[in-house]
Amino acid sequence: MTDTNRDALAPRITARLDALASISAEDGAITRVYLSPEQARASALVAGWMREAGMAARIDAVGNVVGRVEGPVPGGPALVIGSHLDTVRDAGRFDGPLGVVAGIACVEALMREGAALPFAIEVVGFADEEGTRFASTLIGSRAFAGSLTTDILTRTDPDGITVAEALRAAGFDPARIGEAARPAGSILGYLELHIEQGPALERADLPVGLVTAISGATRLALTLTGEAGHAGTVAMDARRDALAGAAACILAVEARCRPEPGLVGTVGTLTAAPGAGNVIPGRVRFSLDLRAPDDRQRRAALADLDIAFAEIAAARGLSLDRVVTHEAGSAPCDPALMAHLAEGIAAEGYPALRLPSGAGHDGMAIAPIAPIAMLFVRCRGGISHNPAEFASQADIEAGARVLLATLRRLAAA
């Protein structure tokens, strides 16, 4: 074994990802939802790896796995490296676990080097980011950040089991989940390594990228109502075709978002009624998902689109109904932490491509209580939430090395 091999981080990381991938509710697929037996097994495994790395490890009151190496002052504020251990159904093996096991590998390397840390370091494997079971995302990180509200306890899974019941069944006390919240001032900052889940790094031919913000999002449900009619007997200029109106709205979304980097708008669902080939659609319902790293940018786009939709509806004699179904502000990354990550990227010899995260991450929950920053690792084809999700050993190595270099710099700063 050469020195180079001895120092490589990726082999152990990928071996651990493989081990986690084998812990699933389904044979031949990866499914690990909040408060499931699979999650308990995965958490125990991760806690063991944390201890091997020289950390104290515990499962907190909502099921997050928390590993910790103390700094000079026991119990003092910590730099947190985190991501999540839960998955969507039929998931890939990288989304979430990669950030946790890469964090453990970096702490392990620092320990081996005998680095003197000026602060504590924690690695956290959050128990619920995807929201697969209870249709409520970020339960783990919101509990950690103290922003989880008590109404979560009565939320049910598809079998009608409440979060409170599921907590009890998994050995937790629903009355005590508030204890997972970290005291003010106990978190110095939050770093997360995650696969990109998009194609930007692949297009730029780079293994890693520096996240500028986790985009805010607005989701709308829109309904255009015109008049159904016979496809043969109503002249084009006598129509109030709701689908043609929706088509104009879809192209307006595209035209408004395309010129602005970071801004994305998607119409993902559309249903046309009555839905017969020989009938002009009288009513169309469609969704709009609008995201931007900058909340003002998103609000400006939404305001422009509201005007565009209203003009389209008026010009076509359609009525427009619009309901906001979801709204979340952006979580900008901290400039100082970003600068440290950028130095880590440079130390490994890469340019620091800056890009927003259009997908949500645990950092959204942490941002209100601590500065956050994120490092993206390239994934093949931008594919995620899918068994085909893939990040190469070389890219994982690059990502872990950047994280390690950043930690060394933070420790030395």
Added chain:
Amino acid sequence: MTDTNRDALAPRITARLDALASISAEDGAITRVYLSPEQARASALVAGWMREAGMAARIDAVGNVVGRVEGPVPGGPALVIGSHLDTVRDAGRFDGPLGVVAGIACVEALMREGAALPFAIEVVGFADEEGTRFASTLIGSRAFAGSLTTDILTRTDPDGITVAEALRAAGFDPARIGEAARPAGSILGYLELHIEQGPALERADLPVGLVTAISGATRLALTLTGEAGHAGTVAMDARRDALAGAAACILAVEARCRPEPGLVGTVGTLTAAPGAGNVIPGRVRFSLDLRAPDDRQRRAALADLDIAFAEIAAARGLSLDRVVTHEAGSAPCDPALMAHLAEGIAAEGYPALRLPSGAGHDGMAIAPIAPIAMLFVRCRGGISHNPAEFASQADIEAGARVLLATLRRLAAA
């Protein structure tokens, strides 16, 4: 009773429409499908009215009701006035029956006047135009025109009953339905009075309109395939959004058809997959229904749209699949018969608004064997195939008087 009232045609016509409307497979709705007990009752009732009007009446080998007044030569060629007695499910009371009972009323008036006819006149109530039961339209008029092919006998209804079985159950002999075909030269011409089923006459504030042609139609099933992706992580310029592509196609249809009178294009169905608000649609299937009174006009529009769709797909990195699911040529109305109808319209004091029929009618089946012409009667809101279908007494009176005036002129010509 004044002379004016004695001459009015509409009261008897609407009373007969009411009587037919009460013959239905469903209480509180009008549903009368081919070879049903309801149809047999309706046919017997109509045959009785024909006899009251002085006509010989019979049910032919496929179930059409045929009334006839002989001309100077018994068995000689006949002018046919027709429409259909079958309905869609939950139908209105005018679509079809109006043309049959108006025809009977006109013959009755001619008989009362003691008009000497230079040719025979027949009134036909076709047994199947809508195709409600066997998903095959115009069975009655195709049989009458001799163009019904034998494969019709094995076609099944939703209960698995074949046309042959249904014919037997209704007292017909499947082996003899060819006898419904009229010998070459036995039909001088075909006139049909029908509600417009569109809004053109209402917009023009006219009770009647002169049909130029029954439009031909092409129906396509199209599929655009791009790439599904995360609504947050794939930049706008990296997308292959099948729904945005379909939106561009829908607007291309509208833009191509709008400037040309008579040409109509409709996208009536659209499904976007995978169909989640946070996923870029990777595949969209949609229909196109293209109609025009002139086949060259329709073919030219289709050729232009094929080019437009291919350009849209290419520019967006989408693949396009296109299947023709239906194609029917137009049935132009006969200029000489149209001129007689136009004179009839003028005689009643109306301008002759010329308009194509975008909907199909029995005349499509008759056109290959005889000159055809059609008179449209205004219907409220253009609504048809719906219980709200409505034509006013005044408009029915106007339509019937135009038909009667036309018959008088034809008889005198």
